[in-house]
Amino acid sequence: MIRIGKITGTHGLRGDVKVMPLTDFPERFFNMEKVMLGNETDFSVYFIEYVKNHKGYFLFKFRTIDDANSALFLKNKFLLIENEEAVKLPKDTYYIHEIIGLDVYIEDGRHIGKVLDIFRTGSNDVYVVGENEILIPALKDIIKIDIENNKMVVKDMPGLFSSPEEA
Numbered sequence: 469m470i471r472i473g474k475i476t477g478t479h480g481l482r483g484d485v486k487v488m489p490l491t492d493f494p495e496r497f498f499n500m501e502k503v504m505l506g507n508e509t510d511f512s513v514y515f516i517e518y519v520k521n522h523k524g525y526f527l528f529k530f531r532t533i534d535d536a537n538s539a540l541f542l543k544n545k546f547l548l549i550e551n552e553e554a555v556k557l558p559k560d561t562y563y564i565h566e567i568i569g570l571d572v573y574i575e576d577g578r579h580i581g582k583v584l585d586i587f588r589t590g591s592n593d594v595y596v597v598g599e600n601e602i603l604i605p606a607l608k609d610i611i612k613i614d615i616e617n618n619k620m621v622v623k624d625m626p627g628l629f630s631s632p633e634e635a
Contacts, residue, residue: 469548470551470565471547472503473489473491474490475543478543479522480536481536482529483533483534483536485539485542487525496555497528502516504547505545514531515530516528516531560613562613569582570615572620572622575621581602583596592606595611604622
């Protein structure tokens with residue numbers, strides 16, 4: 469399951485909910501007929517009546533939710549889709565959920581931990597790795613990702629894992 473949005477509150481009296489997009493492809497909302505609401509282990513399917521763009525958020529109206537009190541029950545639930553419904557990405561581009569949890573190795577074979585988090589900085593992402601929270605820039609010339617083997621290999625650059633004198 470992939471989280472593509474989060475319900476942050478209600479809007480109006482008819483049961484609309486405000487959704488904060490958690491996807492790089494929010495235009496997908498306008499073509500969806502149904503969505504799962506909840507979390508990855510406990511969810512229900514809801515059919516979408518309409519979606520509107522509203523001040524950086526999206527307003528969703530679900531068929532079985534007809535008033536603000538019923539909609540309030542949905543607050544903080546995630547909009548989920550199955551992995552097969554994800555937008556296909558270009559080669560060497562990955563979803564965050566594919567990166568988090570990868571085992572990370574330095575090119576000499578040393579295991580330094582797992583990817584725990586990703587910071588999105590604008591210029592390039594930064595991977596947070598291991599208990600010591602090593603910060604690794606997500607640059608194609610220093611990392612290689614192997615999703616099939618749940619592995620990331622990082623090139624050892626002076627100052628990243630070794631002192632400049634060692635390199």
